[in-house]
Amino acid sequence: MRTTLILSTALAGFGFAAAAQEVNVVSWGGAYEKSQVEAYNKPFAEKTGIKVNMIAADNPATPLKTQVEANNITGDVFDIEVSDAIRLCDEGALVEIDPADLPPAPDGTPAVEDFIDGALQDCAVANIFWGTVIAFDTTKFEGEAPSTAADFFDLEKFPGQRGLPKTPKRTLYLALIADGVPADEIYDALESEEGVNRAFDKLDTIKDSVVWWEAGAQPVQLLADGEVTMATGYNGRFFDAMVAEGKPFEIIWDGQYMDLDMFAIPKGSPNPEAAMEYLKFATSTEQLAEQAKYIAYGPARKSSAALVGLYQDGETEMGPHMPTNPEYLETAVMDDPEFWADHDAELTERFNSWLAGS
Known part of the structure; x- marks a missing residue:
């Protein structure tokens, strides 16, 4: 009682x-x-x-x-x-x-x-x-390092497996950003059959190299275990791995998905x-x-x-690591809950069919 x-x-x-x-x-x-x-x-x-x-x-x-x-x-x-x-x-x-x-x-x-x-x-x-961002293992790339959403899809220049969430919400937008669609036009694109096709066509280019994740801890672990060289995930998880655990990761803020x-x-x-x-x-x-x-x-x-000041280590300034940093907002895609309320079911159905190969 x-x-x-x-x-x-x-x-x-x-x-x-x-x-x-x-x-x-x-x-x-x-x-x-x-x-x-x-x-x-x-x-x-x-x-x-x-x-x-x-x-x-x-x-x-x-x-x-x-x-x-x-x-x-x-x-x-x-x-x-x-x-x-x-x-x-x-x-x-x-x-x-x-x-x-x-x-x-x-x-x-x-x-x-x-x-x-x-x-x-x-x-x-x-x-x-918070932001869904791209992170990569700095030890896996010699010379030029990846720095954009387009680089995530460039398997020739930046080889290795990719980690992506098993959901259309945080994959379709990234494919469109990488294919040149401006951040403020993402939802307009996804409301059209042409735009959705364009997103899936872009995902097709890396589909065979993707390890799909479903829980927030997984992309960090995939990177740490060397199963992937680049992954998308929650910026706070990557920050914790980088700063608190000393992992050799770096974040790409281009095309972050904010929620x-x-x-x-x-x-x-x-x-x-x-x-x-x-x-x-x-x-x-x-x-x-x-x-x-x-x-x-x-x-x-x-x-x-x-x-907002320093991290718990008393040394790290938190401002540059925040998804709300003005520098990172220029190419950020803000979540549109009304769009997903209207389109989540249909896009999830298509995404699952695409995953199954049909």
Whole structure:
């Protein structure tokens, strides 16, 4: 039986005391999970007395959907992508969140003005901007090193296996970028049969040299094991491998795919009050900036930017490693959740047929 939350003036900032209370947070594991544990979970537990249980998933939206469909909700807060947040909110599966309930910036700026555009949805609040980028093993190339999305597809000049995610969302755009389509025209291209054909034609040029991955830790491991010479993956994972583990990797920012991760609370969660207090705490200015000590993902609040400094090693400046670095935004493709809500099913079906060789 859940312990009843008790109102307490001693915790006025949170609205309640939480003896023996807990909250179950479902996230992506790996270096990203570590950053959340250090920046959100530990200080939240210390301040409120609420225990935070971290649960890893390859994609937290998958168990969220399963739990909703089974009417058996065991998670309280899920870290999911924007398109999933919009879709599940439209289906009535998520708790609506009033921006007025979120903490303001330190200077009093309301949350609705402080969060970056797109970071607040009806049923979800963003915590980070992140990028899918290309990384390569510097020991595998003598002389000129790859530096563009087009180089990823140039097997003659830069030989070796390639690592790609087993999804159309983060492969079709890259093929088009490499084939010369400007970043701001990617979705226009993908809305046409000609553009989709063009993307698959480009993928055909490396299909026999691709190792497909499905979990965020895999591209880093593929590079480390020498199974591939270049791979696309999450910029924070590559950063962790490069800086924390000393791997000889380098990131190519050309044509990065930018997305937001968001916290959402399912209707029927076991600990709804604790879940909402966790969400508000974790998306405050200070905690979002604190996460940047541990991983190279950009905070979703404008007021957090000035607080981002050094990595936990006390030496590495985080700014140049952030996907939101202005230099990297010139050729970045921003996720369009509305596009994927409309086209995900058909493009996934075609992608799977292409993979199967039909």
